[in-house]
Amino acid sequence: IAIGKINVYKKEEQQVSRVKAADTEAEIMRFRMAKETAIRQLSELYEKVLREVGEENAAIFEVHQMMLEDAGYNDSIEDMIRIQGINAECAVADTADNFVRMFMEMDDDYMRERAADVKDISKRVLTILNGDFKEAVAVKGASIIVADDLAPSETVQLDKDMVLSFVTVHGSPNSHTAIPALVGVSLPLDGAVDGKHGIVDGTEGKLYVDPDEETLRRMKRRQQEEAEQKELLQTLRGRENVTLDGKKVMLYANIGNLKDLAAVLQNDAGGIGLFRSEFIYLERDDYPTEEEQFQIYKQAAEAMAGKRVIIRTLDIGADKQCDYFQMEHEENPALGCRAIRICLTRPEVFKTQLRALFRASAYGKVSIMYPMITSVKEVKRIREIAASVKAELSGQGIEIGEPEQGIMIETPAAALISEELAKEADFFSIGTNDLTQYTLAVDRQNTKLDEFYDSHHPAILRMISMVVENAHRAGIWAGICGELGADQSLTREFLAMGVDELSVSPESILSIRKIVLETNVEEYKAGRL
Ligand code: PEP
Numbered sequence: 001i002a003i004g005k006i007n008v009y010k011k012e013e014q015q016v017s018r019v020k021a022a023d024t025e026a027e028i029m030r031f032r033m034a035k036e037t038a039i040r041q042l043s044e045l046y047e048k049v050l051r052e053v054g055e056e057n058a059a060i061f062e063v064h065q066m067m068l069e070d071a072g073y074n075d076s077i078e079d080m081i082r083i084q085g086i087n088a089e090c091a092v093a094d095t096a097d098n099f100v101r102m103f104m105e106m107d108d109d110y111m112r113e114r115a116a117d118v119k120d121i122s123k124r125v126l127t128i129l130n131g132d133f134k135e136a137v138a139v140k141g142a143s144i145i146v147a148d149d150l151a152p153s154e155t156v157q158l159d160k161d162m163v164l165s166f167v168t169v170h171g172s173p174n175s176h177t178a179i180p181a182l183v184g185v186s187l188p189l190d191g192a193v194d195g196k197h198g199i200v201d202g203t204e205g206k207l208y209v210d211p212d213e214e215t216l217r218r219m220k221r222r223q224q225e226e227a228e229q230k231e232l233l234q235t236l237r238g239r240e241n242v243t244l245d246g247k248k249v250m251l252y253a254n255i256g257n258l259k260d261l262a263a264v265l266q267n268d269a270g271g272i273g274l275f276r277s278e279f280i281y282l283e284r285d286d287y288p289t290e291e292e293q294f295q296i297y298k299q300a301a302e303a304m305a306g307k308r309v310i311i312r313t314l315d316i317g318a319d320k321q322c323d324y325f326q327m328e329h330e331e332n333p334a335l336g337c338r339a340i341r342i343c344l345t346r347p348e349v350f351k352t353q354l355r356a357l358f359r360a361s362a363y364g365k366v367s368i369m370y371p372m373i374t375s376v377k378e379v380k381r382i383r384e385i386a387a388s389v390k391a392e393l394s395g396q397g398i399e400i401g402e403p404e405q406g407i408m409i410e411t412p413a414a415a416l417i418s419e420e421l422a423k424e425a426d427f428f429s430i431g432t433n434d435l436t437q438y439t440l441a442v443d444r445q446n447t448k449l450d451e452f453y454d455s456h457h458p459a460i461l462r463m464i465s466m467v468v469e470n471a472h473r474a475g476i477w478a479g480i481c482g483e484l485g486a487d488q489s490l491t492r493e494f495l496a497m498g499v500d501e502l503s504v505s506p507e508s509i510l511s512i513r514k515i516v517l518e519t520n521v522e523e524y525k526a527g528r529l
């Protein structure tokens with residue numbers, strides 16, 4: 001919850017007029033010099049962001065530098081100046097419009113989002129051509145920044161101590177501009193909100209403009225409660241996750257990259273229950289090498305110092321697309337070639353990742369987890385490939401550990417044959433996000449279907465219970481790593497089912513520990529709680 005003054009950030013629309021260039025070669029030189037200045041600014045921004053928040057966030061400024069060097073972009077501008085005899089400003093603006101239109105028409109979400117980057121770099125060049133070197137976005141006192149959309153170069157220049165929260169009308173969670181707390185909020189950007197008092201409720205996804213006294217009081221109370229709760233929860237660090245009647249549960253964290261490790265340690269996670277390795281692939285323009293992956297997995301293993309680190313093998317496809325995989329267009333990507341299916345059809349990609357994982361397992365308690373399993377045959381094939389990778393590494397004299405190999409139960413098929421699958425896996429982790437999608441036939445990406453996407457559906461809960469039972473019968477453990485694992489209204493139910501592990505976002509760990517510590521499972525089962 002953020003409470004403060006709303007500051008509408010308006011991008012200055014650059015007025016570009018079409019002027020006949022007296023000397024086209026001189027105009028081209030003007031453009032080239034402006035471009036060089038832009039590249040220098042971006043390189044400085046890159047260094048600044050790298051220092052402040054790391055490579056991942058800085059990378060976009062390197063991409064912007066590359067875009068400015070792009071031959072197609074440069075040729076278009078210089079040809080326009082030369083052939084049409086126009087001024088550099090007009091050539092930059094027209095080229096930007098053309099490129100934006102071209103990107104917007106592309107099928108691929110990632111490419112469509114690059115339209116914002118073209119606008120951003122062109123705006124920078126235009127600002128320089130106009131003789132305006134001003135960089136910083138002025139923030140008047142601590143405020144809630146409301147904007148149509150925010151480019152990375154804009155958010156990075158904001159004084160972070162002065163920004164209470166971001167709210168934007170546009171921007172998707174996949175774009176680089178997705179720093180705001182709320183995106184896709186429909187609101188006017190005129191004087192109607194600027195300077196007004198605002199409240200951002202990140203939990204409910206709401207923005208209140210000029211809230212009445214009662215709302216303000218209520219939100220201030222919640223803000224205070226949240227702060228107190230957070231402080232209180234910190235006192236639970238170091239405690240064991242054990243119920244009043246002595247039942248233990250493992251509380252692990254879900255992560256997407258190494259930067260999340262700080263939160264994992266701060267919230268006292270017992271391990272990492274799901275490292276979504278696909279983000280390593282999604283952040284790059286080309287396949288990550290074995291060495292690159294090995295270094296990342298090794299760092300995670302070392303940071304967790306002997307605690308379990310479950311790394312899930314590549315799970316791209318469906319909503320997570322990687323251009324360089326050059327996957328064919330699919331009518332139903334969620335039912336298409338995704339996750340383990342890609343790995344099994346592209347063994348070289350799979351083997352590279354497995355080599356990195358086995359090597360990293362020499363540096364900590366690394367476990368390997370396979371996603372989107374539907375059959376016993378698949379698991380047998382995977383384990384054969386893993387065994388051959390292991391043998392190859394040993395043959396090369398490379399040090400490896402003995403990682404557990406578990407599977408995700410996230411398809412109804414896997415849940416229904418969990419008795420058989422349990423004989424082939426070292427552990428189960430239930431992916432309730434996909435399990436809900438596939439069981440209820442509801443696209444998890446389609447927000448319009450939210451009311452039908454019911455993870456509490458008896459079919460889901462019954463499957464979870466069944467999977468846990470089958471795991472225990474075969475002597476292996478079973479956890480939940482989908483979002484439902486963090487649903488506090490179900491924690492006691494999961495304990496009653498005998499779920500051995502809950503893997504949740506690092507910030508949820510201590511709240512769940514609190515429930516565990518206050519629960520008597522037998523009393524709950526007897527209906528006395
Ligand atoms: C799931 O499906 O529940 C899961 C944890 O995997 P993802 O959300 O990455 O598909």
Ligand code: MG
Binds near residue numbers: 433
């Ligand atoms: Mg999944």
